[in-house]
Amino acid sequence: MTPAPAPRALQAPLVVEFPFTRSLGPVQSAFLTGLRERTVLGVRCHDGRVLVPPVEYDPVTAEELRELVEVAPTGTVTSWAWNPEPRQQQPLDRPFAWVLVRLDGADTAMLHAMDAPDAEGVHTGMRVRIRWAADRTGAITDIACFEPDEGGAARREPRAFDGRFADPVSGIVAPARLDYTYSPGQAQSRYLAALAERRTIGERCPACRKVYVPPRGACPTCGVATAEQVEVGPRGTVTTYCVVNIKAKNLDIEVPYVYAHIALDGADLALHGRIGGIPYDQVRMGLRVEAVWTEGGRYPDHYRPTGEPDADYDSYKELL
């Protein structure tokens, strides 16, 4: 078979989304619980500096830090950046300033958003105060944002704090979602395009002549591109298999069923597929099978026995 001109590489939306569940140390727990109670806590280092937001270990000496202090909900901007086009998951949905704010009583700055009508009103050294979120759960987003605080300028010393709240938070759940457009590249696009036409296309290594199915674009032994397309199958041999006894969520297949490695005729690599059309306990190594396509399916639904005699072990022993 001659090399086919590459079809346009396929693309598909890919959403990666999961909630990260993270446990908190004693200092982080006190800080985030404090935000829920509209109290801002810092931690005092051994050199006397107060870190806000507080950390569990000294950033310079790595010593354990546990001495909590309460600082003010007001502070001074130490740097800022005007964000004219907020991105979807950022704290405010209108143009806003990112600010680093040193709260009164703290020696370090914290990052957050500041609500301001325009960039002209924002400057380093300006006085700001916390705007609390209406619903607070013990998270950094319990601070909705900062806002200008023209009135006050009182620098306050931090106050000792025993770190005890009723019902402290012990963890956070941080949802994260990233949207991608996945493209599998040339070789896999050719493979998927042929599958949609009910043909299985492998690719041959120009060096070792092995035919890879499904192809990934390179021979993992020789490290060179596979360019020559080779139609394989449609029949093949079960080289090894397992019996699945636990029903997967959202999968409409009755258990037990057999999932197998199948070496299609002409292929030098086995692919995976489900075996149907035969009781699960009669599937065996060497069983000859063929693909079964469903109406409108872009890939084989499963493989079923062809009725041919079983293949000799020697013919597939390299393809387990």
Added chain:
Amino acid sequence: MTRDVAIVAFGQSEHRRDSSEFSEVEMLMPVLHAVLGQVGLTTDQIDFTCSGSSDYLAGRAFSFTMALDGVGAWPPIAESHVEMDGAWALYEAWVKILTGEAETALVYAYGKSSPGELRDVLTRQLDPYYVAPLWPDSVSLAALQAQSLIDAGLTDERRLAAIAARYGARTGADDYVVRPLRRRDCPPIHDGAAAVVLAAGDTARRLCPRPAWIRGMDHRIEAHSLGVRDLSDSPSTRQAAERAGAFDAPVDTAELHAPFSSQEVVLRRALRLGDSVAVNPSGGALVANPVMAAGLIRLGEAAARIHRGQSQRALAHATSGPCLQQNLVAVLEAS
């Protein structure tokens, strides 16, 4: 340190905004073949392979394993991977050769930023408790750093424009992306790949007429909370440079991994680079920015200047994380 190790070959892809026609391995393989071809080696003559890339760019777990097909990784080879810029893969390979466990190493890095929104993706590397839930994007954080520099009197928007102009940007009207950074102050977002070959002692001399000897290399990191740092300075860069021996003698070339114009100001100060030093003769990351490979490219470009006889002693720098969070400095010499 008892062994001399050199960069003996460097190659990179064309860097493109969108390479969706190709998979990672399809983008990477021509670069690997080119760099091995420069020194007449095949993959089976490489003792150690180390790569840098990020699953978060690809949106898939263990995405680097597919790229390994391109180096002929079966039957198994001695191989490692860093979920970092390839400059740190080079560091690991250098250490491996120093231990005597390898004579040659192939280091590569690649990144396809085009499948996702890089500014959002990079927020996932931030402190997950206090910072990442706010989704501060990479440009916004760099803008906070730029404002710190302006407030400290170390630069202003006019001088930032002059830096961008050196890399071909037009001066004059330009929109803010995040103030004070304008479009010309921010890097392009590219898909691309790069690779280098390292070799020890006589092997390096045999493979390359003018090896770029690694005289020292070190990497250091800042405190991870942005508000603890002085964003207008980079003590970690300075410390890495000291430990790499960068201040022991003058350099004629410096390849700096400064994706934002303002970061060049920070790095020039931290590294005490005078006007006699050729800074980023390659064009730097403001021109070509394949994320995860852009740092390795700085080391490769500095080495290539030595290969071509254009430099006797060069400094190469790579960075990782927000606002120059982590910094690597290498010193390369022609002899």
